[in-house]
Amino acid sequence: MDRLKNFVKEMKTKKNFKKAGPGRRLIDSAPVNAGTLKSMSSSAEKNSSSSRGEALSTERIANADFAAQAAYKRMNLGVKQETATQRNIRLQALKELEKEKLRENISANEDSFSGEHANNDTCRRDERTFEHSDVIKKVYFTCELLGEDVKLTKDELRENLEDFLRCQLEDDAIVASSLMISSLNSEKKRQLASETLQKYIQNLIEHPGESKFCRIRMLNKAFQERILPVKGAVEFLVGCGFEECLQQNDGSSSPEKFLVIEAEKVNDVAALIQALEVLRSAEPIPIKLYRDPVIFKADKSKKVFSSNAEIPSDFFQLSLEEIKAEQAARSLQAERMLTLRTKEMRLRDETLRCYTYKYTVIRIRFPDNYFLQGTFDCLEELAAVREFISKYVVYTEVPLFSLKDAGTGKLFNEENKSLKELNLVPAALLNFEWDADVMGSFTTTGKQVSFIIIFCIVICLHFFCL
Numbered sequence: 001m002d003r004l005k006n007f008v009k010e011m012k013t014k015k016n017f018k019k020a021g022p023g024r025r026l027i028d029s030a031p032v033n034a035g036t037l038k039s040m041s042s043s044a045e046k047n048s049s050s051s052r053g054e055a056l057s058t059e060r061i062a063n064a065d066f067a068a069q070a071a072y073k074r075m076n077l078g079v080k081q082e083t084a085t086q087r088n089i090r091l092q093a094l095k096e097l098e099k100e101k102l103r104e105n106i107s108a109n110e111d112s113f114s115g116e117h118a119n120n121d122t123c124r125r126d127e128r129t130f131e132h133s134d135v136i137k138k139v140y141f142t143c144e145l146l147g148e149d150v151k152l153t154k155d156e157l158r159e160n161l162e163d164f165l166r167c168q169l170e171d172d173a174i175v176a177s178s179l180m181i182s183s184l185n186s187e188k189k190r191q192l193a194s195e196t197l198q199k200y201i202q203n204l205i206e207h208p209g210e211s212k213f214c215r216i217r218m219l220n221k222a223f224q225e226r227i228l229p230v231k232g233a234v235e236f237l238v239g240c241g242f243e244e245c246l247q248q249n250d251g252s253s254s255p256e257k258f259l260v261i262e263a264e265k266v267n268d269v270a271a272l273i274q275a276l277e278v279l280r281s282a283e284p285i286p287i288k289l290y291r292d293p294v295i296f297k298a299d300k301s302k303k304v305f306s307s308n309a310e311i312p313s314d315f316f317q318l319s320l321e322e323i324k325a326e327q328a329a330r331s332l333q334a335e336r337m338l339t340l341r342t343k344e345m346r347l348r349d350e351t352l353r354c355y356t357y358k359y360t361v362i363r364i365r366f367p368d369n370y371f372l373q374g375t376f377d378c379l380e381e382l383a384a385v386r387e388f389i390s391k392y393v394v395y396t397e398v399p400l401f402s403l404k405d406a407g408t409g410k411l412f413n414e415e416n417k418s419l420k421e422l423n424l425v426p427a428a429l430l431n432f433e434w435d436a437d438v439m440g441s442f443t444t445t446g447k448q449v450s451f452i453i454i455f456c457i458v459i460c461l462h463f464f465c466l
Contacts, residue, residue, distance in 0.1 A: 129356045133426035136375060139359050140290035151290045158184060161285065162231065173239030174275045178282035180232025193230040194279060196222065201240065201276045208266050216242070217249065218257040234259075240275050241265030289359070289377055291388055296363075296371035360425040364389055365406060366432045378425045383415040389432070400435045 131139065140151040146160060162184055168176040181190055181197075203213040216223060216237070227233045238244075242259040249256045265271070318326075336349065357378055362385055364372045374388050385403070393401070403412045406429040412422060419425055 128354075129358075130426070131358050133357065133361065135361045135427050136359060139375060140292055141287050142290050143285055143287050145285055151292070154287070157287060165232075169235055169239070173235060174278050177232040177236035177239050178278050179285060181230060181236065181279070182282040183285040184231040189230050192226045193233045196226045197233060197236055197279060198276060200237070201272055201279075204261070204266055205269055205272050205276075208269070214261050214263070214266060215247070216259040218244070218259060236275075236279065240272065241268075289375065291374040291376075293388075293392070294373040295392075296373065298365075298369040298371065355426075357426040360419055361427045362419070362424065363427075363429045364403070364432050365429060376419055378420040379418050381416055381418055382412055382422060385419070385430075386415070402433050402435070403430045404433060405429075406431050 138153060141154050141157050142148050142151050143157065143161065146157070146164060150160070152160060162180065165176045165180050165183075181193060185193070200213075200216065203210075207213055218224075218228070227237075237259055241261045243261070245258060245260055246255040247258045247260065249258075341349075360376055360378050362374055362376055364385075366372070372389065372392055374385075376384060376388075382403075389401075389403075404410060405412070409431075412424075412430070414422070419428075424430075
């Protein structure tokens with residue numbers, strides 16, 4: 001290859017020298033004589049000869065280039081040559097990579113421009129968790145063990161449930177204490193206590209003759225951490241036959257508290273196995289959310305709010321933290337109004353306020369100016385609302401009515417979605433509508449359409465305006 005380059009360079013140099021003639025100034029005005037004409041004719045002959053030489057040189061260069069290309073192909077016989085299509089694809093891919101790199105640079109510049117504001121927005125994200133909205137005064141619960149008619153708050157229900165189970169210890173200590181363990185304690189405490197109690201009983205069943213398993217030291221660290229804080233755990237051991245007494249511990253001068261079981265009760269293996277099975281199969285007592293049903297009657301002649309409504313004095317009293325939070329919120333709002341924000345930044349602003357609720361209140365408006373209200377868990381499905389409505393409707397064909405948003409008219413038909421996913425929290429108003437075929441059958445048969453059944457239960461009847 002160097003040889004070919006040197007040859008081409010040499011040919012170019014010779015051609016340039018052949019073109020060079022005698023030097024002449026433009027200001028020279030010497031007359032042209034015969035000698036000059038002769039010299040001009042001789043120079044023309046020389047130029048023609050030089051043009052012929054140039055053509056021969058060009059032909060030699062072309063032949064040399066062809067020979068060089070042939071030699072290059074022989075040197076790269078094992079390498080697959082790139083076709084025109086492959087070259088176009090490669091060039092297109094390079095263009096796409098350049099465009100992607102340019103977009104990344106623009107995005108990086110935009111992020112750097114708005115990074116400070118974004119960091120401030122993230123730091124000021126308002127996340128709160130509420131039990132329920134102000135529409136709900138209290139949330140009540142019930143359980144089958146105490147009766148469906150008993151509605152209490154969660155703390156009150158737990159206290160009543162504990163009192164009820166303690167009263168049952170005299171009749172069946174094993175079952176009552178097992179239910180106390182599974183229903184009145186957290187999952188972590190319940191699991192640790194159950195595993196420890198099972199170990200105590202298994203040691204008695206597998207090693208009935210060893211005295212070390214017949215007594216439990218109450219000052220033991222494992223007993224203090226796993227058994228004593230758990231409601232029902234000590235009662236379970238007492239139900240199995242353990243009794244609290246003072247005994248001398250090895251290496252201690254003063255007696256300590258022990259739970260001791262007699263040999264006669266240790267030999268009753270069947271009773272111990274049955275107690276172990278009850279403990280393993282015990283499940284928490286289900287606590288149900290009380291719907292707290294309320295029926296309202298719409299009265300268009302009355303106003304919702306009265307001008308004489310009394311507002312408590314503490315309504316206008318704000319704490320120092322509330323004032324600071326309000327000031328920060330207003331400062332942030334003013335800053336956003338003065339800043340040019342992108343679409344992504346505006347969408348992020350909408351998610352800055354994240355309020356989470358546990359319970360929601362749903363009101364259903366019927367065509368005959370009645371409203372039915374119920375309390376629901378935000379994670380309950382829409383099917384629970386339909387089931388609740390069907391209990392108060394004359395015609396109980398659940399699929400024959402639909403629920404629509406009172407404001408937008410959106411139809412809610414996704415039965416398996418939770419109320420939180422459907423954005424029906426912390427409160428929502430739905431319109432009740434019969435199926436068109438059902439309404440047609442009512443019209444043709446001359447039936448009067450009635451919607452709500454008034455049960456013989458305590459239902460608050462209120463009047464309010466739409």
